[in-house]
Amino acid sequence: MEYTDKVIEHFSNPRNVGEIPDADGVGTIGSEECGDMIRVWVKVNGEHLADIKYKVFGCPAAIASCSMMTELAIGKHVDEAWNLTDDQVAEALGGLPARKYHCSNLAASALHKAIMNYVFKSPDH
Numbered sequence: 001m002e003y004t005d006k007v008i009e010h011f012s013n014p015r016n017v018g019e020i021p022d023a024d025g026v027g028t029i030g031s032e033e034c035g036d037m038i039r040v041w042v043k044v045n046g047e048h049l050a051d052i053k054y055k056v057f058g059c060p061a062a063i064a065s066c067s068m069m070t071e072l073a074i075g076k077h078v079d080e081a082w083n084l085t086d087d088q089v090a091e092a093l094g095g096l097p098a099r100k101y102h103c104s105n106l107a108a109s110a111l112h113k114a115i116m117n118y119v120f121k122s123p124d125h
Contacts, residue, residue, distance in 0.1 A: 003060060004094035010064035015071055018053040025121070027113025029106055036062040040110040044118055047078050054110070061100035062107070068092050069107035082115050084108050 003011070023041035030037040036058030043051040052070045056062050069089050073081040086105040090096050 002097060003064075004096075006068075006092070006094045007061060007064040007096065010067040010093065011060040014063050014067040016051075016053055016067065016074070017055065019055065020051060020053050023053075023114075025114040025116070025118025027110045027115070027117055029110040029113060036106055038062065038066060038106050038110040040066075040107075040114040042111070042114045042118055044078060049073055049076055049078065049081050052111070052114075054107075058106075059100065061096050064093055065089050065096075065107035066110075069111055073111060078115055078118070082112065084111060 020041035020043050022043075024044040025042045026039065027042075028037070028039045036056065038054060038056045038058070040052060040054045042049055052074050054066045054070065056066045069084065072088065072092055073084055076084075086108045089107055090101060
């Protein structure tokens, strides 16, 4: 299975791993296909994602996808981050092997769940 240099870099040196204890939103997702589990925490400041952290149990593609997702979404307006797609995450990594492509879907989907959690519990919405 061939991974791009970007996937290997993000797997070897994942960015923004951890938790946000006072997170504004939390999202969890898992895949029965490959056993990957992801939890994402978001911190919102002025409708922008000021911080994103995640914990992932999964394959190199899932770890790299989560790492890249945070780099693509931190600093973005909540609405803009909501529009982050699975294809954009995979493209930013230089592509994923066909068998692992669904792993990029988990990172964006977990972010969407965290944003939804923020939106529905925020008194401003």
